[in-house]
Amino acid sequence: MSKSAKLTLIPVMLCFFAMGFVDMVGIASNYVKEDLNLNDATANMFPSLVFFWFLLFSVPTGMLMSKIGKKNTVLLSLAVTTVSLLLPLFGENFTLMLVSFSLLGIGNTLMQTSLNPLVSVVIKGNLASTLTFGQFVKAIASFLAPYIAMWGAIATIPSFGFGWRILFPIYMIIGMVAAAALCVTSIPEEHNEGKATGIMDSVRLLGRPIVLLSFIGIMCHVGIDVGTNTTAPKILIERLGWSLNEAAFATSLYFIFRTLGCLTGSFFLRVMKARTFFIISVVMMALSMAGMFVGTSKVILYAAIALVGYGNSNIFSIVFSQALISVPEHKNEVSGLMVMGLFGGTVFPLLMGFASDAIGQVGAVAVMAAGVVYLFTYINKVKQ
Numbered sequence: 399m400s401k402s403a404k405l406t407l408i409p410v411m412l413c414f415f416a417m418g419f420v421d422m423v424g425i426a427s428n429y430v431k432e433d434l435n436l437n438d439a440t441a442n443m444f445p446s447l448v449f450f451w452f453l454l455f456s457v458p459t460g461m462l463m464s465k466i467g468k469k470n471t472v473l474l475s476l477a478v479t480t481v482s483l484l485l486p487l488f489g490e491n492f493t494l495m496l497v498s499f500s501l502l503g504i505g506n507t508l509m510q511t512s513l514n515p516l517v518s519v520v521i522k523g524n525l526a527s528t529l530t531f532g533q534f535v536k537a538i539a540s541f542l543a544p545y546i547a548m549w550g551a552i553a554t555i556p557s558f559g560f561g562w563r564i565l566f567p568i569y570m571i572i573g574m575v576a577a578a579a580l581c582v583t584s585i586p587e588e589h590n591e592g593k594a595t596g597i598m599d600s601v602r603l604l605g606r607p608i609v610l611l612s613f614i615g616i617m618c619h620v621g622i623d624v625g626t627n628t629t630a631p632k633i634l635i636e637r638l639g640w641s642l643n644e645a646a647f648a649t650s651l652y653f654i655f656r657t658l659g660c661l662t663g664s665f666f667l668r669v670m671k672a673r674t675f676f677i678i679s680v681v682m683m684a685l686s687m688a689g690m691f692v693g694t695s696k697v698i699l700y701a702a703i704a705l706v707g708y709g710n711s712n713i714f715s716i717v718f719s720q721a722l723i724s725v726p727e728h729k730n731e732v733s734g735l736m737v738m739g740l741f742g743g744t745v746f747p748l749l750m751g752f753a754s755d756a757i758g759q760v761g762a763v764a765v766m767a768a769g770v771v772y773l774f775t776y777i778n779k780v781k782q
Contacts, residue, residue: 427628446744459508467587617741618742622746622770629766637693655703682708686706687706
């Protein structure tokens with residue numbers, strides 16, 4: 399990699415860090431629930447709103463990217479993200495937080511769709527390893543969020559009166575730095591002569607079994623990811639009688655092991671068959687669900703959270719690659735559909751909220767377990 403390419407990667411990696419801001423929704427929704435005295439179903443609307451926009455904007459973003467370029471699309475995503483982080487500084491009423499999380503979801507949809515293709519412009523070789531490192535940087539923002547929120551919640555003068563919401567201005571400033579750095583960085587893009595991906599072109603591909611099954615697999619992966627992010631602290635509060643500040647570490651624990659999974663998964667996928675690693679990952683997730691179902695001790699619950707963090711870390715990449723391999727002549731359309739599958743982050747939290755209100759957090763775990771069961775059925779679709 400040339401020196402200029404390495405320097406160009408710095409602002410790009412800052413953008414990956416900003417991509418991780420979306421994962422603050424898990425811990426943030428728990429604090430909003432406590433502050434506004436909401437039930438689980440209502441509180442889970444926040445993570446659901448964030449991921450709802452993937453259903454509407456992922457494919458149109460691909461069309462926008464063809465018109466204004468990858469870099470400009472990433473800059474637009476950072477602008478929307480910055481506004482979303484600014485709003486909570488003016489208060490914490492229900493409507494304001496809904497608007498904030500909606501904009502956070504829209505900004506992240508723009509970023510998820512455009513940032514990875516931008517990396518392919520900067521890096522001509524070793525793309526996979528560069529993207530893996532980007533996911534590692536993204537995960538740093540994910541597991542730092544609960545710590546920053548906890549610090550703000552228990553601090554006095556250092557939080558400047560924002561409490562746990564100190565998380566928003568800190569990440570907003572980093573997002574602005576990322577936008578400024580990317581704005582002044584020259585990244586030459588090739589003109590796209592091809593036809594932009596159309597919405598109906600993508601939808602029609604759901605008629606192919608492997609595409610539909612992979613789409614559902616992505617929904618389950620993201621649903622379990624967002625579900626654990628949101629529910630893990632609630633389980634510790636319910637089973638161990640902890641306060642939210644004590645239980646917030648569960649979210650960081652999940653992201654720590656998801657980060658480890660991203661780093662080590664790229665190695666394991668080179669030395670073993672994809673199907674074998676997929677089976678190991680899903681078995682780990684099944685053991686995690688069992689631990690969260692029956693666990694009543696700190697050790698068992700922490701082990702369960704760690705297992706699902708590691709096990710779920712590489713599901714997306716394996717399922718995504720299987721879909722692309724199966725329909726190589728429609729990569730753009732399939733990519734758009736798989737990103738749309740992040741809509742699972744809307745469906746699962748909503749169902750989990752209703753289930754937990756009805757029978758406790760074991761109901762939320764049951765919803766995630768259904769997703770794990772589906773991933774077992776997907777094993778035969780994973781090629782060697």
